[in-house]
Amino acid sequence: MNPIHCVKGFFRKPENVILVCLITILVYLILIPLFSIVNDTFRVHSSELMRIKGTVAGDFTTYHWKSIFAGKYSKNIFYQPLFNTLLISLITCFIAICTGGGFAWLVTRTDIRYKKVISSLFILPYIMPSWTLAMAWLNFFKNERVGAPGLFTVFTGIQIADWFSYGFFPITIVLGLHYAPFAYILIGGILRNMDANLEEAAQILKTGRWRIIRKITLPIVLPAMLSTVLLVFSSAMSAFAVPAFLGTPVRFQVLTTQLFRTLNGTSPGYGYLIALVMIVIGTIILLTNQMLIGKRKSFATVTGKSSNISLVRLKKFRTVLSLAVLLWLLLITIVPLISFAVQSFQISSGSFKADNFTTLFWLGEGRPDVLSGEPGILRNKYIYVGLWNSVRLSVLISLLAGTAGLLVGYSVVKKRGSRWANSLDRLSFFPYLLPSMAFGAIYLSMFAVRRGFIPSLYGSFAILVLIGTVKYLPFASRAGINAIFQLGKEIEEAAVIFGVSWWKRMVKIIIPIQRASVLSGFLLPFISSMRELSLFILLVTPSTRVLTTMLFQYNEKGWDQYANAIILFIVLVVVLLNAVVNKVTGASIDKGIGD
Amino acid sequence: MPEIRIENVTKKFGKFVAVENLTITIKDKWFVTLLGPSGCGKTTTLRMISGLESPTEGKIYIDDVLVFSAAEGIDLPPAKRDVGFLFQNYALWPHMTVSQNISFGLENLKWNRTDIDCRVQDLTELLKIDEFLGRYPAELSGGQQQRVAIARTLAPRPKVLFMDEPLSNLDAKLRMEMRAELKRLHRETNSTFVYVTHDQLEAMTLSSRICLMKEGRVQQYAAPLDIYNGPSNLFCAEFVGNPTMNFIEVACLQTEPGRISLTSDDLNFTFAPVSPQPKVTAGQNLVLGLRPESVLLSEKGSIHGTIYSALPSGMETTVMVKTGNSLLTSVVFGGQDFPVDGWTGVELNHDNYILFDKSSGENIATGTLTVALREGGV
Numbered sequence: 001m002n003p004i005h006c007v008k009g010f011f012r013k014p015e016n017v018i019l020v021c022l023i024t025i026l027v028y029l030i031l032i033p034l035f036s037i038v039n040d041t042f043r044v045h046s047s048e049l050m051r052i053k054g055t056v057a058g059d060f061t062t063y064h065w066k067s068i069f070a071g072k073y074s075k076n077i078f079y080q081p082l083f084n085t086l087l088i089s090l091i092t093c094f095i096a097i098c099t100g101g102g103f104a105w106l107v108t109r110t111d112i113r114y115k116k117v118i119s120s121l122f123i124l125p126y127i128m129p130s131w132t133l134a135m136a137w138l139n140f141f142k143n144e145r146v147g148a149p150g151l152f153t154v155f156t157g158i159q160i161a162d163w164f165s166y167g168f169f170p171i172t173i174v175l176g177l178h179y180a181p182f183a184y185i186l187i188g189g190i191l192r193n194m195d196a197n198l199e200e201a202a203q204i205l206k207t208g209r210w211r212i213i214r215k216i217t218l219p220i221v222l223p224a225m226l227s228t229v230l231l232v233f234s235s236a237m238s239a240f241a242v243p244a245f246l247g248t249p250v251r252f253q254v255l256t257t258q259l260f261r262t263l264n265g266t267s268p269g270y271g272y273l274i275a276l277v278m279i280v281i282g283t284i285i286l287l288t289n290q291m292l293i294g295k296r297k298s299f300a301t302v303t304g305k306s307s308n309i310s311l312v313r314l315k316k317f318r319t320v321l322s323l324a325v326l327l328w329l330l331l332i333t334i335v336p337l338i339s340f341a342v343q344s345f346q347i348s349s350g351s352f353k354a355d356n357f358t359t360l361f362w363l364g365e366g367r368p369d370v371l372s373g374e375p376g377i378l379r380n381k382y383i384y385v386g387l388w389n390s391v392r393l394s395v396l397i398s399l400l401a402g403t404a405g406l407l408v409g410y411s412v413v414k415k416r417g418s419r420w421a422n423s424l425d426r427l428s429f430f431p432y433l434l435p436s437m438a439f440g441a442i443y444l445s446m447f448a449v450r451r452g453f454i455p456s457l458y459g460s461f462a463i464l465v466l467i468g469t470v471k472y473l474p475f476a477s478r479a480g481i482n483a484i485f486q487l488g489k490e491i492e493e494a495a496v497i498f499g500v501s502w503w504k505r506m507v508k509i510i511i512p513i514q515r516a517s518v519l520s521g522f523l524l525p526f527i528s529s530m531r532e533l534s535l536f537i538l539l540v541t542p543s544t545r546v547l548t549t550m551l552f553q554y555n556e557k558g559w560d561q562y563a564n565a566i567i568l569f570i571v572l573v574v575v576l577l578n579a580v581v582n583k584v585t586g587a588s589i590d591k592g593i594g595d
Numbered sequence: 596m597p598e599i600r601i602e603n604v605t606k607k608f609g610k611f612v613a614v615e616n617l618t619i620t621i622k623d624k625w626f627v628t629l630l631g632p633s634g635c636g637k638t639t640t641l642r643m644i645s646g647l648e649s650p651t652e653g654k655i656y657i658d659d660v661l662v663f664s665a666a667e668g669i670d671l672p673p674a675k676r677d678v679g680f681l682f683q684n685y686a687l688w689p690h691m692t693v694s695q696n697i698s699f700g701l702e703n704l705k706w707n708r709t710d711i712d713c714r715v716q717d718l719t720e721l722l723k724i725d726e727f728l729g730r731y732p733a734e735l736s737g738g739q740q741q742r743v744a745i746a747r748t749l750a751p752r753p754k755v756l757f758m759d760e761p762l763s764n765l766d767a768k769l770r771m772e773m774r775a776e777l778k779r780l781h782r783e784t785n786s787t788f789v790y791v792t793h794d795q796l797e798a799m800t801l802s803s804r805i806c807l808m809k810e811g812r813v814q815q816y817a818a819p820l821d822i823y824n825g826p827s828n829l830f831c832a833e834f835v836g837n838p839t840m841n842f843i844e845v846a847c848l849q850t851e852p853g854r855i856s857l858t859s860d861d862l863n864f865t866f867a868p869v870s871p872q873p874k875v876t877a878g879q880n881l882v883l884g885l886r887p888e889s890v891l892l893s894e895k896g897s898i899h900g901t902i903y904s905a906l907p908s909g910m911e912t913t914v915m916v917k918t919g920n921s922l923l924t925s926v927v928f929g930g931q932d933f934p935v936d937g938w939t940g941v942e943l944n945h946d947n948y949i950l951f952d953k954s955s956g957e958n959i960a961t962g963t964l965t966v967a968l969r970e971g972g973v
Contacts, residue, residue: 197686200647205700205751206674215699219690 014502015414018407019424026427029470033442034279040272040445041065047266064269077258077270082277085237085254088172092236093229095176100183101225106325108191110312113322121329126181127578128333128571129531129548131241133174135555135567136336138245139343141165145249151339167252174242177332179232183225190224191217209312230289234282238435240534245555256437256534263441263538272445275438282433337571344565361561377565382550387569390546393461394529397468402522404469405476406483409521410506413484425481432474436535443467444538459541471535472525479521483514523581530574597658597754597787598623599644604653606639606811613639615811617653621804626781626788628798631808632834637791638759640808644789645680645757646673657755679753683760685744687732693719693743694728700751718746721783722776738769749784758790762797774800795835799823807831824947829956832884832949838913838924841885844953847875855950855960857881861919862898868962869946880953883964889945890925892916892933896940897966905933916941 010016041064046057055061068078103122106112125133142150143160153160163169198220202212240256247257255274263271314321345357358364364376377383408428415421431439443466447457457463487510495505511518529535533548540549547570554562599621606614614636621627629637642648644655646662649670655663657678662671673680687696694715701711719725722742732740741761748756761777762770778801781788792798798805799819807814807822807830815827819835826832832840845864848856855875857864864883875881892914900918912927916939923941933939943964950960 195684195686197682197684198688200673201680201682201686201688201747202699203647204645204673204678204680205747206703207699208703211703216688220688222690 015411018411019415019420022404022408022411023420023424023427026424026470026473029466030427030430033446036446037272037276037279037442041269041276043269045268048269050266061269064267064273068270068273077262078274078277081253081255081258084168084252085256088168088175088243088254089233089236091172092175092179093232095172096179096183096232097187097225097229099176100180100185100228101187101221103180103325104184104188104191106321108188110314111318112314112325113318114326118325118329121326121333122184123181124333124575125178126185127527127574129241129533129567129574130175130178130239131245131533132336132567132571133177133332134170134242134245135563136339137170137174138165139336139339139560139564141170142249162250166246166248166250170246171243171252174246175236175239178242179235182232182235183228186224186228186231187221190221194220227289230285234285234433234435237278237281238437238534240437240537241552244552256435259437259441260537263444268445271441275435275441278435278438279433282435286430286433337568340564340568340571344561344568346561361565377562377569382545383547383566386545386547386550389461389544390530390548390570393464393468393546394526396465397472397529398522398526400465400469401472401476401525402518404473405478405480405521406511406518407480408473408477409480409482409484410510412477412481414489425477428477429474431471434471436471436532437538439467439471440535440538458539459544461544463539464536464544464546467535467539468525468529468532472528475524475528476521479517479524483517483521484510486517487514519581523578527574527578530577531570598656599658599755599787599789600654600656601640601644602654602656604640604643604650604655606636606643606648607651612811614643614650617811617813619806619813619816621787621789624785624787626778626790626801626803628790628792628802628805629808630792630795630798630805630834631814633793634810635808636811637793637808641757641759641789641791645678646671646676647680677754679748679751679756681744681748681756681758681761683763685732685740685761685764687740687743687747689732692729692731693724693735696732696743697747697750700747704751714750715746718749722746737765738773741765741773745780749780752784753786755787755789756784758788760792761790763792763794770797777801796837799835805835807834825958825961826884826949827958829882829884829951832951832958836886838887838926841887841890841923843883843885843921845881845883847877847879847881849877850875857883859883860921863967865965865967866948866950866960866962867965868950868960870961873950873959875950875959881959882951882953884949884951885923885943886947887913887924887926888928889943889947890916890923891942891944892925892927892939893942894940896942898941898943900939900941902933902935902937902939904935907932914939 011020042060042062044052044055044057044059044061044063048063049055049057052061052063068074071077103118107115107119112118138150140150140152141160141164142148143153143162143165145162145165150160150165152158194217199212199216202216207215238256240260243252243254243257244260247253253261255278259271259274259278262268262274344361345359347356347358347360360376362376362378364379405428408424412421412425434442443463444458447454447463447466450456457466491513492505492510495509500508531548533552536546537549537552540546547566551563551566551570554560554566601617601619601621604614604617605612617636617640629640631637639648643650643663644657650663650665652665653663654661654665657676660671661667661669662676663669688699691699697715697718698711701714706714715728716725719728722745724739724742724746727735727739727743732743735743741764744761758777762773765773774797777788790798790801802819804816805819805822806816809830815822815831817825822831822835826835826840829842833842843859843862845857845859848858848863850856852872853867855866855868855873857866866883898918900916900923903915903917903922905915906913907930909930911929912931912933914925914927914933916923916925918941925941927933943966946963947961948964949958950962951957952959
């Protein structure tokens with residue numbers, strides 16, 4: 001066969017066309033920016049001319065590498081934040097796995113009460129922006145270092161030590177709780193699907209309860225736990241808002257806060273290098289994860305009569321434990337929201353006198369004596385601009401990422417096992433491991449100037465859409481791959497036999513059948529970008545501000561009431577939307593656990 | 596000696612009654628099969644005896660020890676009942692090698708290492724899996740996994756062995772082989788086996804007693820051939836035996852000692868009981884049950900029919916004959932084929948035809964049949 005026919009034949013199949021297009025686009029949007037950032041670590045930037053004497057902007061230099069890794073200030077700029085980051089990520093993992101895994105065990109393996117309520121409440125911290133809990137922590141536990149004391153001191157009169165209010169301790173607690181639902185979903189899924197007979201077989205062979213957990217249950221969920229550890233680790237590493245809120249008052253620095261400082265300040269070269277280090281760590285984690293999964297012992301769960309799971313009877317602890325769990329969950333989900341609501345009505349936070357309550361921050365026209373005369377958020381046009389930007393951005397990102405994810409799923413499953421499909425699979429997952437802030441830095445460096453057919457995008461709305469789409473593609477493509485994979489190829493082939501066109505097959509057959517999975521591919525990017533801060537913070541300009549970056553600015557200025565009102569607003573939008581979509585279609589991010 | 600007594604056991608899942616008022620005794624060294632269609636409560640029964648499930652009511656004794664009593668609040672955990680359990684999907688631990696899987700139970704019993712190794716060696720040789728000791732379950736075929744599961748169950752020498760459809764995941768050929776081996780194992784281990792299956796052939800060939808269940812109730816508890824020859828009701832008659840028994844709906848015309856006259860759509864029969872004379876009244880609706888091997892094809896046959904289909908397997912041929920409005924199945928031994936739509940006669944000269952009452956389904960008599968052609972009949 002001659003090569004032209006060969007190529008023509010190849011492109012006659014829609015999955016091949018999609019495959020080639022997607023790979024080309026993703027190489028351009030993911031791989032090339034990586035080279036661009038490496039290049040930037042060796043260049044002199046205009047704001048650095050003062051320090052790197054005798055150069056012009058754009059010259060080759062090893063200055064950044066030397067001063068980050070072996071300079072006089074390396075310890076403060078780099079090594080200490082790196083150490084802080086790694087330690088925080090490690091402890092966060094530990095907290096997330098222990099609470100998430102513990103709850104998953106309680107819900108799937110014991111006769112604890114209120115399983116449904118526990119399950120949906122426990123997911124909330126993950127749906128809410130991670131800094132919700134951080135702000136709640138500040139509301140409750142801040143001390144006089146930053147103005148008015150928190151609620152705890154107001155009510156008890158006890159002064160709180162710095163280590164409890166700010167820095168390492170609260171950061172790990174808050175991040176741990178934020179990622180615990182993630183562990184809960186992953187480990188719970190495994191426990192739920194794990195064949196109960198495996199545990200019963202041990203029971204029959206006279207194995208004690210603890211020995212069963214230690215020798216049978218734990219080793220079998222271990223691979224899932226390791227994956228969870230690695231994913232939580234890389235997420236915790238790239239967290240920005242929580243360390244920024246809780247670390248700044250005591251100058252506790254991690255890599256992301258350093259990245260923000262240096263890129264926003266006068267040393268972008270340092271920033272790019274720090275971003276590169278984070279990307280390398282992320283990549284090592286991905287490789288480790290893949291190595292661990294591909295091991296000899298297959299943990300593929302044989303599906304058995306799992307409906308027969310015999311639950312551990314908590315006996316006399318049942319009611320007490322159920323109530324304790326419920327109370328604790330209310331404490332970390334509903335109570336923070338109430339505190340936001342209450343504080344947004346107080347002129348000076350912490351005082352509960354009647355004359356201290358006001359609707360100023362919601363409805364006021366702005367009083368010159370309070371917070372520079374900023375009008376209340378329901379009358380503030382900047383808030384509406386931010387809200388409109390947030391919604392517009394999230395909708396666009398969700399549509400683009402969701403569609404791309406579905407196409408990735410289609411072509412990867414169709415060409416399963418081929419080298420191209422594997423590359424696309426990996427490429428589409430890669431953005432997951434790029435720390436958000438570092439990814440923002442990459443796009444800043446890449447699209448600050450015209451590149452090929454793409455004009456300079458800095459300051460435009462398009463760059464936000466682009467980065468959000470690429471960053472959330474991993475969620476969407478996982479959902480897409482799942483959807484198409486579960487469907488099996490026969491369903492589509494039956495339509496191919498009848499000569500139904502590709503477009504019709506997708507719209508009339510594949511998408512309707514798998515609408516729940518497909519929709520969750522759209523839902524996840526939407527929710528994620530609604531609450532995203534660190535990805536956008538380097539790229540927004542006053543005209544493209546979104547709610548989250550405004551919140552961050554209000555917070556930096558110390559305008560807690562506005563910040564509280566906005567966060568309440570975002571949480572409500574996200575939670576409501578998740579609930580509505582869940583009700584209407586059955587798609588949801590917490591699907592699959594807790595009856 | 597381990598004798599299992601189950602007294603008035605009932606199990607409810609919410610409002611659904613899975614097992615109702617079950618009372619059976621399983622004697623020492625028996626091979627008892629719980630047989631029935633899916634959802635009849637057989638697996639639940641097995642899980643209750645082994646302690647994996649707690650009954651709602653009733654008592655269970657194993658080896659004269661009361662292991663469960665709803666009234667007295669006794670519920671011994673499985674570990675204290677000294678039993679072995681073989682799961683349908685084998686439930687091999689994926690993270691342990693074959694030898695770790697087998698020795699796990701012995702370690703729980705605090706055996707010393709040499710004894711464990713010895714036992715593992717013996718069992719794996721017996722079950723012909725000694726070459727796979729270092730492998731993980733995922734690296735074995737279905738039949739090999741099955742053997743590992745058996746070895747693991749047998750290792751602590753349980754006196755009672757429970758098996759939940761252990762052969763249903765194997766292919767037909769392997770299933771045959773494993774059946775033979777299970778029967779040998781039963782002899783060699785000298786223990787009591789309780790076996791769950793929905794495959795009547797498996798139950799027939801393996802067991803010393805079959806407990807046939809339907810919708811949570813015992814239909815018949817007897818030796819396989821007793822059930823085959825004397826099914827207690829229509830359900831048992833239909834469930835056991837392949838091809839299925841032929842059923843002809845008839846009505847009683849008249850009855851006199853040693854003779855019952857019956858009529859179907861197009862045939863008249865005279866039924867002569869070899870069992871005690873049943874109480875039948877004229878006009879009562881009855882069902883005649885004829886095993887396929889007792890329906891003979893012969894030129895002299897008094898019933899005329901045409902061949903509807905013939906399925907020769909080499910060893911025997913299953914023939915369906917159309918007589919009037921009904922289809923009769925017959926089994927002819929030997930490698931014979933029959934031309935479809937060809938003519939044949941049917942003869943009924945055995946003495947094992949069964950008469951069931953139609954409304955209660957009960958078996959009321961066994962006997963011989965004479966067929967009389969009716970005016971205008973076939």
